[in-house]
Amino acid sequence: MFFPSPSMKNKPEKIISRRARPAKAPLSVEAIVTAALEIMAREGLDGLGMRKIAAALDTGPASLYVYVDDLDSLLSLMLDRALLKVTVPAPSRGDWRKRLSIILFSYTKVLMSMRGLGQLTLTTVSTGPGAMRMLEAILALLREGGVGDDRAAWAADTLLLQFSAIAAEQDAHRHHAPIVIGSVKQALEALPAETYPNIHALWEKLLAGSPRVRIRWTLDVLINGALSTPGSESK
Amino acid sequence: MFFPSPSMKNKPEKIISRRARPAKAPLSVEAIVTAALEIMAREGLDGLGMRKIAAALDTGPASLYVYVDDLDSLLSLMLDRALLKVTVPAPSRGDWRKRLSIILFSYTKVLMSMRGLGQLTLTTVSTGPGAMRMLEAILALLREGGVGDDRAAWAADTLLLQFSAIAAEQDAHRHHAPIVIGSVKQALEALPAETYPNIHALWEKLLAGSPRVRIRWTLDVLINGALSTPGSESK
DNA sequence: ACCTGAACACCGTTCAAGT
């Protein structure tokens, strides 16, 4: 893949055009999104850039602009591609609450499966098919569960946000973490107990908790809260 | 302020050193943070940069590194400075729930009072006195309200996150919004009712709601949820 | 100790020119 094909051996030129390489995949939105996701998985969101994507595709940065408006819109496309992998369970899988938790567990799992994705959800919005399929399913289940329309819309928003944040946090914990997490830990640990008695008592718990347990708890809190709190319909 | 002082008029050089200007405030962390906040308030978080801050302080970018480690740490300092303005009510102001809502309303108000601040909280963590003072107060109130220790830590996290996000959203709505919000609205509006019946029915509600009403509801949901959901203590 | 000019190693995006 990295050398000119045999059929070109007898060309007289010493330098063979990159375009003449064998089976060079033509550019396309899909190819660009794929390459971008690969780079983000390897180097994180900060390591991503138009120039690096172009280099991975063996072209110049300008070429990408034929297929993509700009970096922001490319980030949206990347997010949406990832969200397509979220599981939306069939009605046979259980009642609304069970199915809602399947979606949200799957959502966090997908977000945590690739470096940078957690951070990406907190920075980017997608209105593509991946995001819309998930939103549609969540709204349907909340309504099925008897959460009023006003509350359902806000609850969906709140749920997605909360789980995005948990994923982003885990993302940070696992990757460029040592610096950031370590310093937060040190800072909390060093706080004087006299001035900050409650932080002093609880700082370990602030940073603790396996994702599984935490996700479960957060889900319960939000659903219980949304069910027991009247919405603005009663205004 | 923009011209050399009269006492320097008789200097022979045509070009007068910038340093010779009158009352040029010496650099300091405080001055840098102040200048940075001013720029962010005017031009948003994206408009902020070391070079622009330096220019505002009439110096070169290299000079800032005498006082500040790098851009990230400066952003932390900016956030902390802003959080110092959050109201932490005295016990006489009411029961724990009332006081908690005062803190969180004040928090969102502060975040929404300056362009870029909402986005900043979602991107940056601070362990400075502003952030710690607020966290300490929230933890104290949750414990006072009978939320168990494990749950209190997570609840504080969840509360702060949720309100940061609401502020960031309002930030976007009010400023560089027209593009982003407008396009999300258009995208949701255009979705086919057959494939996305629930989004179709609720899309207006997803984007609606005054900050006040929404904050009130979110606060109630989270507190009610945290109170009625057992923590992992019972594990 | 404090400050800084200049350079280093990058960015995203545009555009005229090529095929």
Next chain:
DNA sequence: ACCTGAACACCGTTCAAGT
């Protein structure tokens, strides 16, 4: 229509040299 070299207008950060 698709692609691209080169340029434009920026970045954050470092460092040797000045005071």
